[in-house]
Amino acid sequence: MRTRLLISAMVGLAAARGLAACLPGDTRPQPAVVHLTVEPSPAIAAGVTTTDGWQISFGRLLVSLGGAGLSARGVGGRGADDSLCNSYAGAGYERLFDFTVGGRQKLSDIYGLGTCGVRLRLRSPGSDSLLGEGVTADDLTFMRAEGADAIITGGRRTVYLRGKATRGAVTKRFEWTFRAGVSLHGCAGAGDVGFASDVVLASGEVLSLPLIVHGEELFHANLADDSPLRFDAIADADADGDQTITLDELAAVPGPMPESDGGIESSDGGTPTLEEFLYKGLLPRMVRIGDSGACVGDPQQMMMMMPGGG
Amino acid sequence: MSSRRRRIVASAAALAALLGVASSSRDAAAAAPQAASAVVPPRIDPPPQVAYPTGAAGDAEVILILTIDRTGKVLSADVETGAEPFASAAKQAATEWRFQPATRDGVPLGAKIRFAASFHGEKTVPAPEEPPPPAAPVVPSNADKHAVAKAPPARAPIEIDVRGDKLPPSVTSLSRAEVRQLPGTFGDPFRAIEILPGVTPIVSGVPFFYVRGAPPGNVGYFLDGVRVPYLFHVALGPSIVNPALVERVDLYSGGYPAQYGRYAGAIVSAETTAPRDDFHGEGNLRIFDAGAMVESGFGDGRGTALVGGRYSYTGALFSLISPTLSLDYRDYQARVTWNLTSRDQIGLFAFGAYDLLAQQKNGIETIVFGSEFYRFDLRLDHRFADGGHLRWATTGGFDQTRIAGGQQNARDIPIGTRVEYTTPLSEDVTLRAGIDAQFDTYSADPKRWGDPEDPDTKAFNSLFPPRADAALAARGDLVIKLGRRVELTPGVRVDLFRSGGASAVSADGRLALRSAITDKFRIIQALGLANQPPSFIIPLPGVSVGSLQGGLQTSVQSSAGVEMELPGAITASASLFDNVFINMSDTLGVASARSATRSEPRSLGSAYGLEVYIRRRLTSRLGGFISYTISRSNRAEGNLTFPSSFDRTHVLNLAAAFDIGRGWRAGARFTFYTGAPSIASQIAGAQTGDRKLLTDRDPAFYRIDLRLEKRWTLQKARWVSFVAEMLNTTLHKEVVSGQEIGPIAIPSLGVEGGF
Structure with a gap:
């Protein structure tokens, strides 16, 4: 009988231990807030003159930007060792901006502690994406319409650019849609020192991080920060002579020389076309933090492009 | 959904054996089950429910030794003979059975009985109109000391109609x-x-x-x-x-x-x-x-x-x-x-x-x-x-x-x-x-x-x-x-x-x-x-x-x-x-x-x-x-x-x-x-x-x-x-x-x- 009681008591105590458990609440200390804003570069509003004499102006620049979060510092990006960073909450959503309208606007707020790297993404908007200043529901519908280009055979718009370039009596128009998503991280610091996307977050702190979208970036001659702006090569691509240059036309002409194309790989293994140069080389460089250098741009993971994902 | 009642004949050889005395005569019990000094063995009414084992096939017989307390509850069920999965099924089911307890002079007693259960696949064996009297139990001198009497192997089992739920088709x-x-x-x-x-x-x-x-x-x-x-x-x-x-x-x-x-x-x-x-x-x-x-x-x-x-x-x-x-x-x-x-x-x-x-x-x-x-x-x-x-x-x-x-x-x-x-x-x-x-x-x-x-x-x-x-x-x-x-x-x-x-x-x-x-x-x-x-x-x-x-x-x-x-x-x-x-x-x-x-x-x-x-x-x-x-x-x-x-x-x-x-x-x-x-x-x-x-x-x-x-x-x-x-x-x-x-x-x- 004593053995029976002893065994029963032991098992009972173990069972009671199960009863004693209860999920705790959120016990984490107060984090810091990184307030991300975004604004157009002066060139988008005022236009810019290229070194080959073209006056470029921007009629519409729709950009879907978001997916902000904290991860490893430096160029690590997502999946890298982020042991110094405690990310509390990212902001997985996108906002659709028209950078030819309005100035500085909120992108999102993200929360965390420690030494972290800020990451972003250019991605086609979801149905619940928020709209920036001057952007309408029709714009959202327009961006969400599916289509194809030389890089993405099916997908929604990530960036839409419409404008013109004038030199003397010649005016060339351009209207380009980019559908690929790009994950941005490891943004170079000003003067190529450190990383502008690295932040040190202390409890209770509010940190503002201004992003600047440079539409003129698409007209650089190569991937060097000090490379000149030019338009001749693009203007010459107007094969049908209708004065409007499409991405398809850019796909028919070679891009810059290999030593200045940043190692961009062509889809067919040959020399990258001008379209591929714009798409893979210049597009990721559009978004910068303050006056810093370009960010590392990784093709958006396929899973993130999944239709039906909002 | 479709519980299939599958009739199983369980021959309850209540070859009794109540506590204390090692032998008894079924015939004697049958002859005078209610006599003043007679012992009434445990009974079970209505017939117990037994699940016919899933995936099992054919007929089988299982002999169980059941220990039944003074309330009629089955304290334990041990398999004496019988093949699997019938033995486990019978044993498991028996622990849930509730008997009318054995009595001597109307006083409830604990008892141990041998219980034979026969499983017959699809065959239906009609229940006896009146259960035959069970084998005579033997009254123990001390109800807490159970002992199994050696049951005469030649005894005819008492048949009890046992009904079992077969699992639904789905x-x-x-x-x-x-x-x-x-x-x-x-x-x-x-x-x-x-x-x-x-x-x-x-x-x-x-x-x-x-x-x-x-x-x-x-x-x-x-x-x-x-x-x-x-x-x-x-x-x-x-x-x-x-x-x-x-x-x-x-x-x-x-x-x-x-x-x-x-x-x-x-x-x-x-x-x-x-x-x-x-x-x-x-x-x-x-x-x-x-x-x-x-x-x-x-x-x-x-x-x-x-x-x-x-x-x-x-x-x-x-x-x-x-x-x-x-x-x-x-x-x-x-x-x-x-x-x-x-x-x-x-x-x-x-x-x-x-x-x-x-x-x-x-x-x-x-x-x-x-x-x-x-x-x-x-x-x-x-x-x-x-x-x-x-x-x-x-x-x-x-x-x-x-x-x-x-x-x-x-x-x-x-x-x-x-x-x-x-x-x-x-x-x-x-x-x-x-x-x-x-x-x-x-x-x-x-x-x-x-x-x-x-x-x-x-x-x-x-x-x-x-x-x-x-x-x-x-x-x-x-x-x-x-x-x-x-x-x-x-x-x-x-x-x-x-x-x-x-x-x-x-x-x-x-x-x-x-x-x-x-x-x-x-x-x-x-x-x-x-x-x-x-x-x-x-x-x-x-x-x-x-x-x-x-x-x-x-x-x-x-x-x-x-x-x-x-x-x-x-x-x-x-x-x-x-x-x-x-x-x-x-x-x-x-x-x-x-x-x-x-x-x-x-x-x-x-x-x-x-x-x-x-x-x-x-x-x-x-x-x-x-x-x-x-x-x-x-x-x-x-x-x-x-x-x-x-x-x-x-x-x-x-x-x-x-x-x-x-x-x-x-x-x-x-x-x-x-x-x-x-x-x-x-x-x-x-x-x-x-x-x-x-x-x-x-x-x-x-x-x-x-x-x-x-x-x-x-x-x-x-x-x-x-x-x-x-x-x-x-x-x-x-x-x-x-x-x-x-x-x-x-x-x-x-x-x-x-x-």
């Missing part, structure tokens, strides 16, 4: 004794579901399944009729109920009995072991955890009490592998029963489970996965003289899950009551009816840190709003015997749902038919309509889609097959099934889990296929099975029809277990399935529509599980086992959506024991 059942021998399940009856035909795994080793095309969120789990939010610790781990407490697990793949509702896919229902008032228990000690269960009687045999639990000590182990991770899981079970009268019993069954997987970084703990639930079920049972049964039960509890993204807890306080009634309306018709009401109060902590404009947060709050839900149901079915060979079970249930101000009503019809062409060949058919409120991607405690958003999910389930008993105690079955799912919320099946907490895509679905199940009980000296399913599961959105994300054309399980001798037993299992549609390749395709028409699939996967046990049987039915087991011994990796994962391999070394 169910596949696994007993715990059998599951213990199944490699890769770690003795866990719930985990063994994955070997059954019609069950398609999502990922090897992860115990969430598609059943005949129905996603995990549409599969309901029940333990003793109590809804259970989930079955496995930390999704991958052992089940949340001590295996020693589980008598049997049934899988209803479709067309299930009317008692089961609010799930449109399938039902996994477990039954606990019957209460026993002899002191017994089981325990195990493994690499990751330890568990134990003990049960004993009290109150002179009128009551029983059970406690059990499992506790993981993975923290220390994990700290060696990954210092930043901590894992904790535990569960408990407690059960108390008390016989108010010989026909009335009150009982309380409580159980619960707790899981926590957390990560420490820079001194800050983040919970990666946290979940817990607790249940109590207070029951009042009454058995009628005609064999009917009434249960009134009230269930309450607390469910909670950590939403990892926001580190917020979502919870539910469920409370419900149900009445279950079974009664024979005639010799050939049995009514099973019930009503129940279920109330759930859902709430969630606010997200402490996060962008207030984040649409994800708004969508989450919309999908899982704080609210009070109610569900009411009335149901009934009739088990109708049409002659000796045909059994028809029509049923209907009506459910009323209310959630967050929205209401819905559903009416489900069920029909099952079992036709015995011969004693060893049967045709089984089942048809059912089932409705379910919106469901989450996988079942989680405290997380339920609110406000009936998108309306009810509906399924039409049909199957037809044959069941055969082959030589060598082999059972074979083959079934064709065809299910249609309407307005189903299968986030996994139509897309990725990315937007699971933001939106709830609805789709039309269908699944059809063939299931083959051939088995010889694993508890046999050489046992094994072949379980094979060929199927196609489709989803449709708009004009597009495409394979479900986890459609697997072929799923094959082979297993064998062999008694080597000297207490050694070895088993092996081979699992194979074809790859699911590769989501990655679909996305790399172009248009949204096109992606779903692409036919690329991930590579096929197979694994081999092994199990080795050495068992020592000690005195007084005590035993100790050493068990070595491993899931995926070949360390094969699986490819899911183009990405290689794993290998998911789970080793287990442990010691088990019981008394």
Whole structure:
């Protein structure tokens, strides 16, 4: 009988231990807030003159930007060792901006502690994406319409650019849609020192991080920060002579020389076309933090492009 | 649904033998059973119910030694002779029988009797109009000192008509004794579901399944009729109920009995072991955890009490592998029963489970996965003289899950009551009816840190709003015997749902038919309509889609097959099934889990296929099975029809277990399935529509599980086992959506024991 009681008591105590458990609440200390804003570069509003004499102006620049979060510092990006960073909450959503309208606007707020790297993404908007200043529901519908280009055979718009370039009596128009998503991280610091996307977050702190979208970036001659702006090569691509240059036309002409194309790989293994140069080389460089250098741009993971994902 | 009453003739050789005196004369007892100095042996009326063993075939005789106390309760049942599985079935059933106690001069006595039970497959043996007098018991001089008299072997047994419920046609059942021998399940009856035909795994080793095309969120789990939010610790781990407490697990793949509702896919229902008032228990000690269960009687045999639990000590182990991770899981079970009268019993069954997987970084703990639930079920049972049964039960509890993204807890306080009634309306018709009401109060902590404009947060709050839900149901079915060979079970249930101000009503019809062409060949058919409120991607405690958003999910389930008993105690079955799912919320099946907490895509679905199940009980000296399913599961959105994300054309399980001798037993299992549609390749395709028409699939996967046990049987039915087991011994990796994962391999070394 004593053995029976002893065994029963032991098992009972173990069972009671199960009863004693209860999920705790959120016990984490107060984090810091990184307030991300975004604004157009002066060139988008005022236009810019290229070194080959073209006056470029921007009629519409729709950009879907978001997916902000904290991860490893430096160029690590997502999946890298982020042991110094405690990310509390990212902001997985996108906002659709028209950078030819309005100035500085909120992108999102993200929360965390420690030494972290800020990451972003250019991605086609979801149905619940928020709209920036001057952007309408029709714009959202327009961006969400599916289509194809030389890089993405099916997908929604990530960036839409419409404008013109004038030199003397010649005016060339351009209207380009980019559908690929790009994950941005490891943004170079000003003067190529450190990383502008690295932040040190202390409890209770509010940190503002201004992003600047440079539409003129698409007209650089190569991937060097000090490379000149030019338009001749693009203007010459107007094969049908209708004065409007499409991405398809850019796909028919070679891009810059290999030593200045940043190692961009062509889809067919040959020399990258001008379209591929714009798409893979210049597009990721559009978004910068303050006056810093370009960010590392990784093709958006396929899973993130999944239709039906909002 | 279609409980088939199968008549079993049990010859109750109440070859009596009451305590104290070693011999008696049946004839003498028969001649003067009521004489003043005569002893009246135990009697049983109405005839007891016995389940004809699943998968068994033919006739058999089992001799039991029953110890019956002064209240008529069977204290113990020991098998004297008899083959499996009949011996276990008879023994298990006998512990629940209630006798009229033996008496001497009208004074109740304890007794021990020999009881012979004969099982006859499909044959019906009429009950004797009046039970012949039982063999004469012998009155003990001391009722506490039981001794078995040597029963004269030549005595004619007394025949008692014993009726048994055969399981419904739509169910596949696994007993715990059998599951213990199944490699890769770690003795866990719930985990063994994955070997059954019609069950398609999502990922090897992860115990969430598609059943005949129905996603995990549409599969309901029940333990003793109590809804259970989930079955496995930390999704991958052992089940949340001590295996020693589980008598049997049934899988209803479709067309299930009317008692089961609010799930449109399938039902996994477990039954606990019957209460026993002899002191017994089981325990195990493994690499990751330890568990134990003990049960004993009290109150002179009128009551029983059970406690059990499992506790993981993975923290220390994990700290060696990954210092930043901590894992904790535990569960408990407690059960108390008390016989108010010989026909009335009150009982309380409580159980619960707790899981926590957390990560420490820079001194800050983040919970990666946290979940817990607790249940109590207070029951009042009454058995009628005609064999009917009434249960009134009230269930309450607390469910909670950590939403990892926001580190917020979502919870539910469920409370419900149900009445279950079974009664024979005639010799050939049995009514099973019930009503129940279920109330759930859902709430969630606010997200402490996060962008207030984040649409994800708004969508989450919309999908899982704080609210009070109610569900009411009335149901009934009739088990109708049409002659000796045909059994028809029509049923209907009506459910009323209310959630967050929205209401819905559903009416489900069920029909099952079992036709015995011969004693060893049967045709089984089942048809059912089932409705379910919106469901989450996988079942989680405290997380339920609110406000009936998108309306009810509906399924039409049909199957037809044959069941055969082959030589060598082999059972074979083959079934064709065809299910249609309407307005189903299968986030996994139509897309990725990315937007699971933001939106709830609805789709039309269908699944059809063939299931083959051939088995010889694993508890046999050489046992094994072949379980094979060929199927196609489709989803449709708009004009597009495409394979479900986890459609697997072929799923094959082979297993064998062999008694080597000297207490050694070895088993092996081979699992194979074809790859699911590769989501990655679909996305790399172009248009949204096109992606779903692409036919690329991930590579096929197979694994081999092994199990080795050495068992020592000690005195007084005590035993100790050493068990070595491993899931995926070949360390094969699986490819899911183009990405290689794993290998998911789970080793287990442990010691088990019981008394």
